[in-house]
Amino acid sequence: MSLKRQFLLACALALPGLALAQPAAAFPQRQVTMVVPFPAGGITDTVARALALKMGENLGKAVIVENKPGGGGQIAAAQVRQAPADGHTIYVGATEMFAINPVLFRKFSYDPLKDFTPITSLIRSPLVLVVPENSPIKDIDGLVKAARTEAKGLSFASQGPGSIGHLLGEVFRSKTQGQFTHVPYKGSAPGLQDLMAGQVDMMFDPVISTAPLIAGRKLRPLAIAAAERAPQMPQVPTLLELGLTGLDAQVWFGAVARAGTPAPVVQRLNDALHAAMKDPEVQKRFAEQGMQAFPSTPAQFGSFMAAEAARWAPLVKASGASID
Known part of the structure; x- marks a missing residue:
């Protein structure tokens, strides 16, 4: 094979590799x-x-x-x-x-x-189950008991129909066999406002938005809906620790x-x-x-x-x- 043919063959074999490498080398333009x-x-x-x-x-x-x-x-x-x-x-x-x-x-x-x-x-960011700071409910056992025994049960806020807070609330209802009424809002902020005002009883919301309100003693965290405790709230147990499985959400x-x-x-x-x-x-x-x-x-x-x-x-x- 001539030197010219060897050169052309080598170039042809190299072209696919060059074509693959070119986008990464040229990006971003x-x-x-x-x-x-x-x-x-x-x-x-x-x-x-x-x-x-x-x-x-x-x-x-x-x-x-x-x-x-x-x-x-x-x-x-x-x-x-x-x-x-x-x-x-x-x-x-x-x-x-x-x-x-x-x-x-x-x-x-x-x-x-x-x-x-x-x-x-x-x-x-994991979701945390929160109640108003002045709520008589102090822990998950108290919450479940109230949902099962109070005439109207309890209400839970969510970020909207089909939101993670809504879906997790429905799973929580099924797991605990309590009576819960869903109250949807347009996002976290209005739901949290009504929760702090005592208009609703509980809410599943991300640590992102609840942490400042918990630190300011506006909300009380009851449990983290995750496999592990949140680094920002190491004192708050997970629902899994409390015996409730299948409630890991983030x-x-x-x-x-x-x-x-x-x-x-x-x-x-x-x-x-x-x-x-x-x-x-x-x-x-x-x-x-x-x-x-x-x-x-x-x-x-x-x-x-x-x-x-x-x-x-x-x-x-x-x-x-x-x-x-």
């Missing part, structure tokens, strides 16, 4: 947009901006946050789905957007597992890209987000807000999303909750 389905100023927005700043330092390009609330995440998701599958536009959502809303909404515009490529899980957040995004680009985004989560400033902010980082590989996050969807879907259907 411009700023990256992180689309979040929540309003500016909220917890998710705060988390996204903290990660975006450090992520941009790692990528060498600016990472900006765009707030596209509404439609249970569908508006934000549509923007990412309509963008090129090149990793320059990513979607950061929560449990509801990836595991609950596709079943909760009668007509939902995207399939989290088919329309997106997982990048990584980001943070999580709010979690993750990042995805449009389906079809090249694997090297996804990995580059994964690396940048992991580096951001390891930053001491970011970790301090997470800890102060009752959140825990839990990075994963793209494959691990994909499996996690599928498992969460399988877990919550039947509970949504059993609750009867739906949104047009």
